[in-house]
Amino acid sequence: MTGPVNTSPRTSLLAAYGPILAVALVLALLPLATTANTVLNAMVLALLIALAGQGWNILGGYGGQFSFGHAVFFGTGAYAVALLQSRLGLNAYLAFGAAVAIGAAVGAAIGFLSFRSGLRGSYFALVTLAFAEVFRIVANASPWTGGASGALIKLDMRPENFQFASRATFFWIALALVTAALVATRMMERSRFGAYLVAIRENEDAAKALGVNTFRVKLQAITASAAVTAAAGAFYAQYFLFVDANIAFGTWISVEALLVPIVGGLGTVFGPLIGALALHGLAEATKALAGRLPGADLALYGALLVLAIAFAPNGVQGLFNRLKGGFSTRRAA
Incomplete structure (x- = not known):
């Protein structure tokens, strides 16, 4: 006979947010374990991609609205920070907050135009890709953004700007942003809004028939998704102090943002972080082959990626849960 199950709110919160x-x-x-700049730089970039992937995961993983153009939000955040600091003289923290708000506004505008028109599936994915390309062309041609030369953030050592920070401090800032995104995603997952979002992913017509305002829910989702991705772009600009149109609105970030949740686990809280750490760890490990056989690192990276997607369709976290479930079943038997 088993004892009573502890279902107190404190236990529930600990189980949800403790991990x-x-x-x-x-x-x-x-x-604290290493001061090597190569290691810290690789981890900062992995956390940066995890943050962008978490933004994509809110809309694509939980809501089922796949986007091929999340670079539009990443680039908006990056350019907003660069221009607000270099043109208007705002300090880094105010510029960062404004960049996140501007990214959210862009997401709301794109979502309103797309979802009000009834776009979904591949049509929505292509529209987001088109928006990213339009923003790239405009940024590349406009003299106010620096055109093809890009926008440079001047190094400022004042305390109100975080360009004075060491590589380790940048790592902790990136980790704080990712942790905040993880907590926000867990809160969303436990809320009614999260349930509505998953219902839309599973069957949008059925969710609408049950009374869910699908337009409003998807609009809120893309706004939140854009804000998180814009935060990644703003951090990128602060870290490298330079941004141009091909970097900010390039397809590389759109691919990375959708790839890490797929590899880590779609529609899961830790999926983007797991995917980012796994992919960037794999990329760093295979770079050792580049010196001996040019191109071998990319070939091996691609082959391992294909195998991971083929044999772990639910991502690394799904594979881990499956193995854990099988072990628990064998132990019970």
Whole structure:
């Protein structure tokens, strides 16, 4: 006979948010274990992609609205920070907050135009790709954005700007942003809004028949998704102090943002972080082959990626859950 199950709110909150805080604490210790710039730089880039992937995951993983053009939000955040600092003289933190708000506004505008027109599936994906390309062309041609030369953020060592920060400090800032995104995603997952979003992903027509305002839910989802992705773009600009149209609105970030949730686990809280760490760890590991056999690292990286998607369609987290379930079943038997 088993004892009573503890279902107190405190236990529920600990089960929901405890793993997030534990992972954040473990990762936060990394700069204390190593001061190598190559390691810290690789981890900062992995966290940057994880943040962009978490933005994509809110809309694509939970809502089923696949986007091929999340670069439009990433680039908006990057250019907003660069221009607000270089043109208007805002400090880094105010510019960062404004960039996130501008990215959210762009997401709301694109979502309103797309979802009000009834676009879904491949049509929505192509529209987001078109928006990203339009923004890239405009940024590349406009003299106010620096045109093809890009926008440069001047190095400022004042305390109100975080360009004075060390590589380790940038790592902790990136980790704080990712942790905040993880917590926000968990909160969304446990809310009624999250349930509506999953219902739309599973069957939008059925959700609408049950009384869900699908237009409003999808509009809120793309706004939140754009804000998180714009935060990744704003951090990128602060980290590298330079941005141009091909970097900010390039297809590379759209691919990375959708790839890490797919590899890590679509529609899961930790999926984008797991996918980013796995893919960037794999990329760093295969770089050693480049010196001996040019192109071999990319070929091996691509082959392993195809195998991962083929044999783990639910991502790394789904594979782990499946293995854990099988172990629990064998132990019970």
